[in-house]
Amino acid sequence: MLRIFKKILTTGVVTERFKTPKDDELEQLGIEIKRHIDKRFSGSIAIRQVDAGSCNGCELEIHALNNPFYDIERFGVHFVASPRHADVLLVTGPVSRHMQTALLRTYEATPNPKWVVAAGDCAVCGGEFGVSYASCGAVSNVIPVDLVIPGCPPTPLALMKGLLGLMKVSA
Amino acid sequence: MSSSNWTADFLARLSAGMAVAEIELSSVKLWQIESHAWQRFAELAMQQKLRWAAGWAEHVQNRFFINACFEKQGEYILLRTIIDDSNPELPSQATVYPAANRSERHTQDMFGIRFIGHPDNRRWTRHQAWIENSYPLRKDFPVQGMPVGITPPDMHYPFIKSHGAGTYEIPVGPVHAGIIEPGHFRFQAVGELILNLEERLGYVHKGIEKIAEGREPESLARLAGRVSGDTTVGHCWAACMAMEWAAGITVPPRASFIRGILAERERVANHMGDIGAICNDVAFVFAQMQFTRLRELWLRTNATVFGHRLLMDRIIPGGVACDLSDESCTLIKKEIVELRKELDEVILAIDLNSSLEDRLYTAGFLSEEIAAAFGTLGYVGRASGQDKDVRRDAPYAPYDQATVKVGVENQGDIASRLWVRYKEIRAALRLIEGFIDQLVAGDIRSEWRIPPAGSEGLGIVEGWRGEIICHIRFDADNKIARFYPRDPSQLNWPALEKLVLNNIVPDFPVCNKSLNGSYSGNDL
Numbered sequence: 001m002l003r004i005f006k007k008i009l010t011t012g013v014v015t016e017r018f019k020t021p022k023d024d025e026l027e028q029l030g031i032e033i034k035r036h037i038d039k040r041f042s043g044s045i046a047i048r049q050v051d052a053g054s055c056n057g058c059e060l061e062i063h064a065l066n067n068p069f070y071d072i073e074r075f076g077v078h079f080v081a082s083p084r085h086a087d088v089l090l091v092t093g094p095v096s097r098h099m100q101t102a103l104l105r106t107y108e109a110t111p112n113p114k115w116v117v118a119a120g121d122c123a124v125c126g127g128e129f130g131v132s133y134a135s136c137g138a139v140s141n142v143i144p145v146d147l148v149i150p151g152c153p154p155t156p157l158a159l160m161k162g163l164l165g166l167m168k169v170s171a
Numbered sequence: 172m173s174s175s176n177w178t179a180d181f182l183a184r185l186s187a188g189m190a191v192a193e194i195e196l197s198s199v200k201l202w203q204i205e206s207h208a209w210q211r212f213a214e215l216a217m218q219q220k221l222r223w224a225a226g227w228a229e230h231v232q233n234r235f236f237i238n239a240c241f242e243k244q245g246e247y248i249l250l251r252t253i254i255d256d257s258n259p260e261l262p263s264q265a266t267v268y269p270a271a272n273r274s275e276r277h278t279q280d281m282f283g284i285r286f287i288g289h290p291d292n293r294r295w296t297r298h299q300a301w302i303e304n305s306y307p308l309r310k311d312f313p314v315q316g317m318p319v320g321i322t323p324p325d326m327h328y329p330f331i332k333s334h335g336a337g338t339y340e341i342p343v344g345p346v347h348a349g350i351i352e353p354g355h356f357r358f359q360a361v362g363e364l365i366l367n368l369e370e371r372l373g374y375v376h377k378g379i380e381k382i383a384e385g386r387e388p389e390s391l392a393r394l395a396g397r398v399s400g401d402t403t404v405g406h407c408w409a410a411c412m413a414m415e416w417a418a419g420i421t422v423p424p425r426a427s428f429i430r431g432i433l434a435e436r437e438r439v440a441n442h443m444g445d446i447g448a449i450c451n452d453v454a455f456v457f458a459q460m461q462f463t464r465l466r467e468l469w470l471r472t473n474a475t476v477f478g479h480r481l482l483m484d485r486i487i488p489g490g491v492a493c494d495l496s497d498e499s500c501t502l503i504k505k506e507i508v509e510l511r512k513e514l515d516e517v518i519l520a521i522d523l524n525s526s527l528e529d530r531l532y533t534a535g536f537l538s539e540e541i542a543a544a545f546g547t548l549g550y551v552g553r554a555s556g557q558d559k560d561v562r563r564d565a566p567y568a569p570y571d572q573a574t575v576k577v578g579v580e581n582q583g584d585i586a587s588r589l590w591v592r593y594k595e596i597r598a599a600l601r602l603i604e605g606f607i608d609q610l611v612a613g614d615i616r617s618e619w620r621i622p623p624a625g626s627e628g629l630g631i632v633e634g635w636r637g638e639i640i641c642h643i644r645f646d647a648d649n650k651i652a653r654f655y656p657r658d659p660s661q662l663n664w665p666a667l668e669k670l671v672l673n674n675i676v677p678d679f680p681v682c683n684k685s686l687n688g689s690y691s692g693n694d695l
């Protein structure tokens with residue numbers, strides 16, 4: 001137990017902090033997201049992530065949003081287990097035809113008002129996979145999309161920026 | 172017995188009962204046999220303790236080539252039979268090798284080839300995106316297919332049913348609760364105890380094999396790098412290796428070393444993420460936070476040095492896309508020294524933690540026999556005594572100039588899989604240092620030569636999950652005729668169905684994470 005405490009203490013807080021307002025893009029972004037979240041969603045926004053056919057690269061970077069450097073929850077953004085608890089669906093991948101109905105049902109299960117973010121080149125435009133017998137391509141071919149975050153995969157920073165964009169779109 | 176002896180001996184044994192044509196295909200032996208001997212070969216191979224490693228088909232003019240890859244003592248054999256496409260059937264190898272089961276079902280769905288005597292010929296990759304009796308990987312099937320507006324859900328898949336008082340079913344997925352890939356799991360349980368688990372995958376099937384056709388090498392390499400995003404280096408390397416064989420191209424030594432560094436960096440990044448996630452699944456958040464922190468630092472170095480956090484598209488046909496400067500080498504080495512220090516501290520805290528001990532030891536047990544029967548690969552196999560590693564057993568550049576230490580455990584539980592991963596991190600760090608020291612000056616890319624139509628190649632590498640086998644055949648004009656990547660997950664997923672038995676349902680997430688199969692790499 002002492003070892004754990006020692007490591008926690010010596011690691012300190014690595015979460016990227018506000019240094020000078022202009023330098024630290026991340027902190028700035030976070031704060032702006034938080035302002036929007038406070039105004040529109042009473043302080044917290046719930047995201048349900050749906051992999052509709054991704055290669056899993058996008059998921060790795062979405063995961064990173066929860067690591068101690070980004071710690072996106074401190075801005076009131078959190079990932080939930082059910083679409084019924086969600087304000088936002090964060091969808092990745094080209095939509096595989098085998099996931100088409102599942103995605104539609106997830107969309108239907110999300111209460112209004114809801115927003116859909118398509119994250120990653122595949123979700124934005126079909127990416128490397130496009131449209132085929134097995135793939136519907138872009139998410140917007142299946143459900144309405146409010147915002148796109150390009151990148152293969154988008155970096156955690158790009159994802160943060162994208163979410164900020166959503167707040168502006170929906171404002 | 173040296174490795175070359177067993178192939179000669181085996182060939183002599185075979186020739187007594189069947190006609191085998193031996194063709195030299197680069198460094199792999201290609202043995203061609205009659206289709207009726209397909210199963211017989213498997214029986215003899217099993218007697219000789221060959222491991223079944225991969226199976227796939229090709230549609231070439233009016234014929235099907237059916238391929239299977241076997242391995243023993245680091246030597247690979249490509250077995251082939253050719254049949255007419257008018258009434259395609261041949262005896263199943265899955266009756267002998269359980270490892271071949273899903274692979275033959277995939278071939279059945281994609282080509283319409285019947286494997287006679289197959290123990291379970293339900294459809295596997297096909298849900299409802301294309302109709303029965305049409306086969307996407309036949310050459311006359313259009314890439315666009317004939318999709319209906321909305322692909323219906325796969326309602327009527329004949330799952331195994333349980334009967335009896337007190338047993339009940341839990342369907343899970345395809346959309347899971349966490350940030351993970353989609354797939355369906357059907358549990359039969361009594362109380363909390365898992366009696367049976369059936370996996371239903373194929374949800375992220377996106378036609379990778381089909382859309383590969385007609386691509387040029389660079390575009391194929393990009394696609395290969397997206398077969399499974401966490402294994403972008405591994406798959407890209409295997410595909411490039413296969414294409415380079417087909418084209419008769421040697422990669423410059425400097426490029427090989429850089430490829431080695433990229434692959435080991437990918438291994439370390441994934442293992443760190445997994446160790447953290449395994450601990451998190453049993454509510455030990457301290458380790459999760461520490462390992463995601465270390466992983467993030469590692470990925471940031473990837474971005475600084477190689478220009479991409481996950482290292483996508485760094486390997487290209489003929490070499491690599493980016494060079495390593497002296498400063499970068501210094502940076503990487505410094506980072507490794509620091510990482511070792513941190514690992515020492517964190518891992519000690521994990522090792523001495525009794526709540527982890529309670530949850531991880533003996534849970535998710537996979538016996539050596541089952542691991543061997545299913546041809547289980549990578550850390551899952553090695554934690555159950557399967558002492559296999561392509562980097563050591565069939566070394567390719569740059570591993571032919573390095574000593575690869577392979578971590579093996581025999582307990583076969585979640586803790587073993589965690590410790591094997593940890594050993595692999597330590598070994599990978601040493602390899603990276605070694606490759607940097609050996610890094611010779613020179614080109615990082617050989618010029619591409621258009622391979623003759625019909626030429627083929629195999630790429631076999633040790634990805635972070637285990638052995639990856641990739642087969643590529645060229646058409647005329649530098650175009651790809653066939654691309655088949657066999658991700659290690661394909662062989663590891665069935666092991667999950669076994670290792671969860673008699674565990675409690677709430678332990679499923681940690682059992683699953685300890686194996687961490689790729690859905691995308693499996694579904695293609």
Ligand code: SF4
Pocket residue numbers: 053054055056057058092093094119120121122123127128151152153154397400
């Ligand atoms: S955008 Fe890139 S990382 Fe994301 S799913 Fe597509 S190929 Fe994978």
